[in-house]
Amino acid sequence: MAKYKLEYLWLDGYEPVANIRGKTQIKEFKSFPKVEELPWWGFDGSSTRQAEGRSSDCMLKPVAVYPDVARGENCAIVMCEVYMPDKKTPHPSNGRANIPDDPGAWFGFEQEYFLYKNGRPLGFPCGADNFPYPQGEYYTGVGYRAVGSIAREIVDKHLELCLAAGINHEGINAEVAKGQWEFQIFGKGSKNAADQVWVARYLMMRLCEKYEVDVNWHCKPLGKDVDWNGSGMHSNFSTEYMREVGGKEYFEALMAAFDKYKNEHIAVYGPDNHLRLTGLHETQSIDKFNYGVANRGASVRVPHSFVDNNYRGYLEDRRPNSQGDPYKIAGRILQTIQTVPLPAKKAGKK
Ligand code: ADP
Ligand code: MN
Ligand code: MN
Ligand code: MN
Numbered sequence: 301m302a303k304y305k306l307e308y309l310w311l312d313g314y315e316p317v318a319n320i321r322g323k324t325q326i327k328e329f330k331s332f333p334k335v336e337e338l339p340w341w342g343f344d345g346s347s348t349r350q351a352e353g354r355s356s357d358c359m360l361k362p363v364a365v366y367p368d369v370a371r372g373e374n375c376a377i378v379m380c381e382v383y384m385p386d387k388k389t390p391h392p393s394n395g396r397a398n399i400p401d402d403p404g405a406w407f408g409f410e411q412e413y414f415l416y417k418n419g420r421p422l423g424f425p426c427g428a429d430n431f432p433y434p435q436g437e438y439y440t441g442v443g444y445r446a447v448g449s450i451a452r453e454i455v456d457k458h459l460e461l462c463l464a465a466g467i468n469h470e471g472i473n474a475e476v477a478k479g480q481w482e483f484q485i486f487g488k489g490s491k492n493a494a495d496q497v498w499v500a501r502y503l504m505m506r507l508c509e510k511y512e513v514d515v516n517w518h519c520k521p522l523g524k525d526v527d528w529n530g531s532g533m534h535s536n537f538s539t540e541y542m543r544e545v546g547g548k549e550y551f552e553a554l555m556a557a558f559d560k561y562k563n564e565h566i567a568v569y570g571p572d573n574h575l576r577l578t579g580l581h582e583t584q585s586i587d588k589f590n591y592g593v594a595n596r597g598a599s600v601r602v603p604h605s606f607v608d609n610n611y612r613g614y615l616e617d618r619r620p621n622s623q624g625d626p627y628k629i630a631g632r633i634l635q636t637i638q639t640v641p642l643p644a645k646k647a648g649k650k
Pocket of ligand 3: 410412475482
């Protein structure tokens with residue numbers, strides 16, 4: 301038996317953006333614990349905007365576990381859902397509980413964010429009126445002028461930590477604004493990629509503590525009146541039916557449903573999105589829905605491969621922003637997909 305440090309993580313009740321909270325408990329296990337072996341735990345919900353002081357207990361149900369290599373040997377990160385004290389009713393803040401179960405659903409999230417120091421993006425000169433060279437050379441750039449001196453060390457360490465935890469990173473890149481970066485995470489199943497995005501966010505924030513750097517997840521931290529990009533979290537998605545059957549008729553029905561529920565989607569695609577979805581900077585405006593092949597100014601971008609493959613494959617919803625909750629985003633996308641009936645099989649075909 302060995303003593304394990306288990307960091308239980310959950311999302312608090314703050315609106316419109318939940319914070320990640322975490323606390324450690326020590327338990328003995330023979331080997332690295334499976335999620336089914338991890339006990340429920342509780343916390344004081346009155347300190348996290350999840351309960352009144354008079355009856356303050358909330359319950360933590362472990363739903364995923366990852367090795368916490370950065371912390372040391374025998375350490376784990378335990379992602380949890382929050383439940384009411386009856387352990388049956390999901391807490392209203394628990395968006396994960398509302399994601400339809402669909403093992404055939406796949407998600408790929410492209411998380412953009414800014415690294416900040418002293419209230420300014422990392423590498424910006426001091427003084428609120430001082431800006432670095434205008435955008436152009438930063439995206440995928442190299443050299444001190446493009447990325448400064450510590451950003452690359454941070455993003456590389458983060459990548460290593462995530463890979464060691466078993467997070468399915470697909471890549472990272474420097475983004476269009478100075479101090480802005482992206483990582484991409486892919487996962488099979490309706491909840492898996494979203495769990496991993498939250499753990500990756502947590503690891504980034506924890507890593508940055510020792511650099512005295514903040515992670516700014518806001519979608520337009522420099523405001524909408526300057527020529528500096530905002531941050532999105534493009535959400536790529538597919539179901540088994542989309543990948544294996546698809547077809548133009550089904551695709552058009554799907555897009556009609558996305559149009560019909562556009563307000564419901566925007567409601568969970570992150571706060572302040574009107575500052576970002578302006579119709580400029582590779583975005584569609586917030587009150588419109590459209591789709592287009594390889595169109596980075598559309599709400600939903602249809603990859604060339606999708607059309608070439610007889611409308612089979614994945615689609616990219618470009619509207620979710622960097623501060624959106626991937627649980628709520630994945631849940632909404634799957635709820636809308638479920639409103640679209642699958643076309644009846646053509647007569648004569650098996
Ligand atoms: P871009 O920046 O051109 O929009 P990226 O390469 O950053 O594209 O991201 C594309 C994302 O699409 C990746 O996260 C990838 O995992 C995801 N993806 C690829 N195939 C599928 C699929 N079949 N279902 C869901 N997501 C997918
Ligand atoms: Mn990308
Ligand atoms: Mn990007
Ligand atoms: Mn994209």
